[in-house]
Amino acid sequence: MTHAKLQTRLKATGMVMAGALSGALLTACSGSEEADIAVYHCGAQPVQVETHGEQVTLTLGDDHYQLSQVEAASGARYSNDDADHNVVFWSKGERAQLEVGSRAYSECTRPGAIIEPHIARGNEPFWLIEINQGEAVLRNMGEDEQNFSIVSQEWREDGSTEVVAELKDSDERLTYQVNETLCEDSMSGMSYPQTAELQVAGQRLQGCAGIPQRLLEGVDWQVSAIDDESMADYEVFVRFAADGSVAGRAACNRYFGQYELTGEGLQFGELAGTKMACEDDKMRAEYRFLGVLSEVQRFSIERKDGATDVLWLDTGDERIRLSH
Numbered sequence: 001m002t003h004a005k006l007q008t009r010l011k012a013t014g015m016v017m018a019g020a021l022s023g024a025l026l027t028a029c030s031g032s033e034e035a036d037i038a039v040y041h042c043g044a045q046p047v048q049v050e051t052h053g054e055q056v057t058l059t060l061g062d063d064h065y066q067l068s069q070v071e072a073a074s075g076a077r078y079s080n081d082d083a084d085h086n087v088v089f090w091s092k093g094e095r096a097q098l099e100v101g102s103r104a105y106s107e108c109t110r111p112g113a114i115i116e117p118h119i120a121r122g123n124e125p126f127w128l129i130e131i132n133q134g135e136a137v138l139r140n141m142g143e144d145e146q147n148f149s150i151v152s153q154e155w156r157e158d159g160s161t162e163v164v165a166e167l168k169d170s171d172e173r174l175t176y177q178v179n180e181t182l183c184e185d186s187m188s189g190m191s192y193p194q195t196a197e198l199q200v201a202g203q204r205l206q207g208c209a210g211i212p213q214r215l216l217e218g219v220d221w222q223v224s225a226i227d228d229e230s231m232a233d234y235e236v237f238v239r240f241a242a243d244g245s246v247a248g249r250a251a252c253n254r255y256f257g258q259y260e261l262t263g264e265g266l267q268f269g270e271l272a273g274t275k276m277a278c279e280d281d282k283m284r285a286e287y288r289f290l291g292v293l294s295e296v297q298r299f300s301i302e303r304k305d306g307a308t309d310v311l312w313l314d315t316g317d318e319r320i321r322l323s324h
Contacts, residue, residue, distance in 0.1 A: 042098050043106035043218025094155050106217040106242045111159035111180035120196035122207025123187050136165040174200035182303050183208035188264040191301045213261055215301050216240040221311050221322035234285045251286040252278035265298040292318050
């Protein structure tokens with residue numbers, strides 16, 4: 001065999017082997033199981049859950065936790081089995097529970113999921129709907145309450161839930177849809193986590209839905225400024241809990257107390273705290289912050305780039321700017 005023919009045969013053999021190897025790699029890759037990625041909102045705290053078989057990678061802010069599935073009476077429960085910093089994530093459909101160390105987060109839900117009892121409302125004309133345990137109760141200004149039976153309720157991957165309900169003893173139907181989009185009530189100015197659309201009796205009505213408190217819970221809100229005065233050099237933050245308690249640090253000392261959300265505003269009760277002494281500038285910043293916080297009357301949320309929230313606490317004369 002000539003040298004040229006030998007080179008040609010070796011080259012052809014190499015191409016066949018490379019093709020076979022490439023095909024094997026493609027087969028192996030195509031046969032591998034793809035991870036399922038889901039996002040939950042634990043109050044204001046977004047959590048990403050990447051499930052691969054019986055393993056989960058949970059992303060919470062800048063922290064990543066590797067969890068394994070453990071036995072559960074219902075749903076899917078995952079844990080890192082770390083006695084020093086135990087992390088537990090327990091999902092049941094569109095809802096879940098999260099515990100990190102000693103901290104239990106607000107109930108976690110998929111974007112657009114309905115938490116019962118679920119209430120939505122709109123203005124001009126006024127309407128209110130309450131969804132709970134298979135029923136939808138509709139109230140319109142100047143009209144009798146109407147009771148509908150829910151025919152279907154479907155959560156969707158696009159961050160919405162659609163509800164179809166029938167009026168009892170009638171053929172009349174309503175269709176209701178909620179989306180995970182920040183909403184501000186046109187009358188009160190209150191911020192809500194969801195927008196709502198109601199179609200009934202030939203009308204298409206718009207409004208806000210969900211629980212305003214969930215916009216506050218689950219994160220540490222870092223204070224960046226009071227009006228034009230920067231607070232960035234100090235450790236000042238606010239943490240809202242689902243049980244109505246509030247805690248944080250005010251430049252020098254830790255504080256704690258209660259807060260209350262009403263139909264139109266937010267108020268803080270009397271706050272208690274530690275009694276440490278710090279540098280003069282920290283004490284001045286602390287006195288300033290706690291003084292303004294005690295006068296807060298309402299809150300509002302700004303959403304930047306669809307992800308980063310800015311919280312404003314407003315006294316009517318002064319504003320505290322916070323973010324997480």
